[in-house]
Amino acid sequence: MMRGKRQGFAIERALVQANIDAWENTGSAKTLRRIKDRPENIRSLYEQVANLDCMLTSLETQIEVITSVHSSLPKEFHDTFHDSGTSGHEPDSLEAIHTLVGGPNPSSGGKLPPQQSRKNHSQCQGDSGEGECCPEGDEGRGGGNVSNNVGCSNIVGIGGGGPTRGISEAGVLLHLERCAHRQTRRALHDLKERHEHLLEEHKQQRSQPVRTRLAGSVLESLQQELEAGLMSLESLSSVASTDRLIDELKVREMTISQLRVRVLQLEKDRMDKVPVDAARENNRLNVQLIHMERARDELTLQNFTLKSRLSHVANNIHDPAATYQITKETPLSIKDHHNKCVDPTMKLNDTSLSIKDHHIISIDPTIKLNDIGKETSVDDPDVVKILRKSTYKVTEETQIMKELCKEYEAKELEYKMKISDLENEKRNLHNSSCERHDRCIRELEELLERSHQKLESSNRFLEHKEEELNMLKLDVDALTEENTRLKQSLNEVISQKQEQEVLLGSMRRTEDTLKKKAEENRLLAEDFNRERVLRKKYYNQIEEMKGKIRVFCRLRPVNESERRRGGELVATVEDQYSLDFATPRGHKSFVFDRVFEGHESQETVFQDTNALVQSAMDGYNTTIMAYGQTGSGKTYTMIGSQNEPGIAPRAFTRLFELSEEGKSRQEVLIHCYMLELYNDRLIDLLRGHCNGEAEKLEIKRDKRGSVHVQGATIRHVNTAQHLQSVFQEGLSHRHTACTNMNAESSRSHLLVVVSLTISSRQNASVLRGKLTLVDLAGSERSHKSGAAAETLKEANSINKSLSALGDVIAALSSEAAFVPYRNSKLTMLLQDSLGGNAKTLLFVNISPSSYNAEESIVSLMYASRIKQITNNASKNTDNKEISRLKAIISKLRRGEEPEDDSLLTVY
Ligand SMILES: Nc1ncnc2c1ncn2[C@@H]1O[C@H](COP(=O)(O)OP(=O)(O)OP(=O)(O)O)[C@@H](O)[C@H]1O
Structure with a gap:
């Protein structure tokens, strides 16, 4: 049993290390840390749950994006959107989107961050098969666009070539939908592979001993969940209703919460088996990591907020004329867009933006829509005046915002430094924790080995002692019988001794009596001899006289x-x-x-x-x-x-x-x-x-x-x-x-x-x-x-x-x-x-x-x-x-x- 536990620890340790490597870049440190402390089956479940968690998080993000996009679209857009579901057309590439929005060559758009740019580039190549994405050499062509971290906001930058702002927003949203849809399809593909892998594991685990039945049942439930997820995902592509997605999301959230409760329970069970010091240290690190993650998330949110504001300010400082032109063309563009828009779920297939980009882009859509609404009334001279005033105000605000921008950029840098420090600290803590855990595990293994050796020697000693005990039991039985027999003999001897004592007493009395009698006899004998002598003497005298x-x-x-x-x-x-x-x-x-x-x-x-x-x-x-x-x-x-x-x-x-x-x-x-x-x-x-x-x-x-x-x-x-x-x-x-x-x-x-x-x-x-x-x-x-x-x-x-x-x-x-x-x-x-x-x-x-x-x-x-x-x-x-x-x-x-x-x- 101890050997099995020790092997379990070793396997767990190896798998944890492998998972550390595999999950290093996912940022799921919390999950990873939990996984490191779990046995093999629990860790496997954690992997699955983590996968599901990631996928569900991704889905949530996608759903939020879709929901926000859906809610932000005008009614006509909705109608068109729904109608397009039956048209059978789907823009599969950015070219189609650009064609749809009527913008110039997207290669002249805004700047993408290198990594995101490469990602989008590969996604575009893999999905559309056409080299229509943003070439790296075109960065900076956006006429001073500041949307570096906005992902595919370069599309928005296209507006610099003349498209209206409303069309640009819709194109961005469509593109985001495509990206989300594509990611969803990729997640679906991953889930299918995972499902097959789990099925194989499930078959293997079914053949394992009873101790893995719990994991098997969990796997079955996960399998069911996965199947349900697959069905949901499949249905997600065909059902456009956001309510159903929300319901599905709630169901998944409940499932996730249940799984988390289960994971917490398992973790609690596991923590009960972890040494007190290690558990205390682990808890402390968890709490610290949670705080750090929260701080990081807050900083990230603040960063995103600042960036969105910067983006908003940058958008606001566009040429009012261009804005006006865009506003004039917006109804038509939107209408064309509506005509050409297909099922948003199909558009999601072509999107290559990250979830964060969606967040960034989707921030404060009401402002954009208001702007769009405002732009829709530029035919009025008063409006022009107002716009001009607002342009001046915007210019002033732009100056203010630029200063704020600089300030925020400085803060961003500061926060980045802090984030970097915290991540380093977290990594160090993680490494030190891992080292401590490794050392603790090694010590535990050595202790376990020594304990095992002691246990083996103790078992041998115990077997030897058991043999001796059996022999001694036999001896004890024999001795007990002998003791019983001896007790009986002793009782007999005691009774005989008592009888002998009685006899001895009577003998002593008899001896005393005999001594007295002997003395009397001796006296009598003396008397008798004396009398006999006298008798003989007298007899002789008589004889002599005769x-x-x-x-x-x-x-x-x-x-x-x-x-x-x-x-x-x-x-x-x-x-x-x-x-x-x-x-x-x-x-x-x-x-x-x-x-x-x-x-x-x-x-x-x-x-x-x-x-x-x-x-x-x-x-x-x-x-x-x-x-x-x-x-x-x-x-x-x-x-x-x-x-x-x-x-x-x-x-x-x-x-x-x-x-x-x-x-x-x-x-x-x-x-x-x-x-x-x-x-x-x-x-x-x-x-x-x-x-x-x-x-x-x-x-x-x-x-x-x-x-x-x-x-x-x-x-x-x-x-x-x-x-x-x-x-x-x-x-x-x-x-x-x-x-x-x-x-x-x-x-x-x-x-x-x-x-x-x-x-x-x-x-x-x-x-x-x-x-x-x-x-x-x-x-x-x-x-x-x-x-x-x-x-x-x-x-x-x-x-x-x-x-x-x-x-x-x-x-x-x-x-x-x-x-x-x-x-x-x-x-x-x-x-x-x-x-x-x-x-x-x-x-x-x-x-x-x-x-x-x-x-x-x-x-x-x-x-x-x-x-x-x-x-x-x-x-x-x-x-x-x-x-x-x-x-x-x-x-x-x-x-x-x-x-x-x-x-x-x-x-
Ligand atoms: N009561 C005695 N105590 C010591 N010595 C004795 C005793 N009776 C006899 N003797 C010794 O025995 C020996 C023989 O004894 P004694 O001459 O008296 O025998 P006896 O009967 O007279 O023999 P015999 O008929 O041949 O004359 C002697 O030397 C004598 O001293």
């Missing part, structure tokens, strides 16, 4: 050998009374009276054992023995080391502490002996380095069931250190060997018996307590222990004795009627401890490692059985003995034999 054998389980730490073999922990202490043991067939739980872990010290172990030491001091038979796999810590538990003494040394110390504590109320005698059951043979460990044959050791059991070894070396000890030294002495005689399982393996069963005789200082009662400490030999497997032949024999003896012990335990735990104590010396030695009258404590020592899991589980099963055995513990008091002895004495006195079982039994 005489049940108490069993303590002790785990040793994993040794280097087990660690090297990759053994794992299979025994776990659950609490002080429970042990979990992992077997290949699952976990097995064992409950004992006490469970000691590997890290628990000898002191801790002795704390729970101390009670048995107290029981021995109280007169009970008490037995503390250790059972378990070889290397499981039996010796460590019972004997210990120098730094970590076991139960025996601690018990020894405790016995003397108790003895010392009760020294004020009792006297305690402590004796001890130490035996070793090695390869099923009893060995007295305190016999030591005694020479001679060893006394035979016999296991005896008294009436209360207490077991004694007759023949054993009994040592009396006074202090704990003494007892310790005795004990160490006995240990030094014990058989030990190095095995794979233990560097210092006990190869025998150790039996340390500490007998206590507690004599009361208050009464004569005597308590006899016994503390038996047994360190059993360890059960072992030969392939594990790597025992040699001798060691293997020891092992077999050990295993045999332990097997017998197992049988006794099985019988006791099952409460069998028969207990096989006699199957082994070991079981015979332990008869009062297992199922007897002793308080017995058994330590079952195990290894926590999986490497010894089989042996450990056997030991645990073994201990569990022992735990089922119930003893019948009772104090050993001398009062009862006395009673028994008294009973024996009484039987002996009566001559009866005392019962054997009342005596010490010797096995």
Whole structure:
């Protein structure tokens, strides 16, 4: 669209320039200026309107001339004029006119201006084909005529040769009519050509786009107008009626006014599109030009008025005689003229005068007619006198007029100068305006080009952005869907979050509740454990009171050998009374009276054992023995080391502490002996380095069931250190060997018996307590222990004795009627401890490692059985003995034999 507008501007500019050149000489600057600012179609219309305007102006002028001529002619002339329309004669040339007016050769007439003379000359040649017009060389022959600018007034000058003034006027008028008619015919011809041209343009414009339809319609209207104009013009040549011409002129004026209104409207539309500054400048120039044109027209009118007056004065200064002669001949001349006059329209065909000439010539015709009227009465002498007077007056007036003439000529020159200056100024303004318009147009074109380029780039950018926008719309749609989906998800998540918050709240409350409950549980567990410990403690006490054998389980730490073999922990202490043991067939739980872990010290172990030491001091038979796999810590538990003494040394110390504590109320005698059951043979460990044959050791059991070894070396000890030294002495005689399982393996069963005789200082009662400490030999497997032949024999003896012990335990735990104590010396030695009258404590020592899991589980099963055995513990008091002895004495006195079982039994 912008490109089309720009091209329209360029075409308009070119056409305007062409029209400037074409219309430069027409003087229609106003129209031209308007045209320059119009688009192509409007400018074309302006051209047509301007053409029509010119033609109509010409027609108006012609009509005015004709009207004035028609009105100025006498009635006879009118009649003749009308009659001549039917005579078929038409003076086609100046020669005919001159012949008609009866004047001499027109070549002797007045002077024509060069240009006008050439024009008339060419017109005469073109129209009549005869060289009858004024030759240039005849100028100035008019006898001092001053009608230089009167066009063909040279014809009037002919009168200088003798024709009357009235005939001269009529000839001039006829000639003017001819000229006007000729111009009208030329205009008609131009209109026909224009009509054909417009028809072609109209055809072309009909094929143009819709935007030119308006111009097409205007062209059609113009075509119609032109056709009407043609018809009018054609009819103009045939209709002599001035009224019809006037009507036609009015119609055309209306048409012109309508067209002007249309042009003004179009101009207004156009001006709306013109930049404000240019429009303002254009208006200013228009106003200035209008003023200038008006001034020029006024000056021209004044000039013409002055010239007409000069002409009138010049006419008035003609020779009165000649005037008189002319006046005398006038009726005849006029009559001849009337006879020869033809249709004025035909006369117009031969005229070659300009419109201005008509104006000039036609000025003040009444004066001329008056003069003619006056000249018609020269036969009267009075009239002659009057004429003579008037001639004098005229002479005077002539002088005055000559002066006026000079003055007017000076003014004319001045006005001409002014006109020339104004025209120059107008031309300059026009040129500057054109230049400004051109510059403005160029700038507008450049701006338009840049705007077009920007528009193109903007269009490309816009297309690119539109593509991006489409892509973004797609993305937005996708994102909108995604957003919707995410919103739904978000709502779900929010609802879930709210639910979770509710759940979290309830969870926190539950956690608080759980914490409270856990705390309560912990307190309850502590209470429960405490209660359970107490329960077990009380249970143990009850069991102890019932005489049940108490069993303590002790785990040793994993040794280097087990660690090297990759053994794992299979025994776990659950609490002080429970042990979990992992077997290949699952976990097995064992409950004992006490469970000691590997890290628990000898002191801790002795704390729970101390009670048995107290029981021995109280007169009970008490037995503390250790059972378990070889290397499981039996010796460590019972004997210990120098730094970590076991139960025996601690018990020894405790016995003397108790003895010392009760020294004020009792006297305690402590004796001890130490035996070793090695390869099923009893060995007295305190016999030591005694020479001679060893006394035979016999296991005896008294009436209360207490077991004694007759023949054993009994040592009396006074202090704990003494007892310790005795004990160490006995240990030094014990058989030990190095095995794979233990560097210092006990190869025998150790039996340390500490007998206590507690004599009361208050009464004569005597308590006899016994503390038996047994360190059993360890059960072992030969392939594990790597025992040699001798060691293997020891092992077999050990295993045999332990097997017998197992049988006794099985019988006791099952409460069998028969207990096989006699199957082994070991079981015979332990008869009062297992199922007897002793308080017995058994330590079952195990290894926590999986490497010894089989042996450990056997030991645990073994201990569990022992735990089922119930003893019948009772104090050993001398009062009862006395009673028994008294009973024996009484039987002996009566001559009866005392019962054997009342005596010490010797096995
Ligand atoms: N609770 C324990 N704490 C530390 N070391 C221990 C523990 N129990 C045993 N031991 C160590 O284990 C090794 C073997 O112990 P101990 O000699 O007492 O076994 P044992 O059962 O008497 O073997 P055996 O039947 O062959 O005589 C010793 O070196 C001992 O110091």
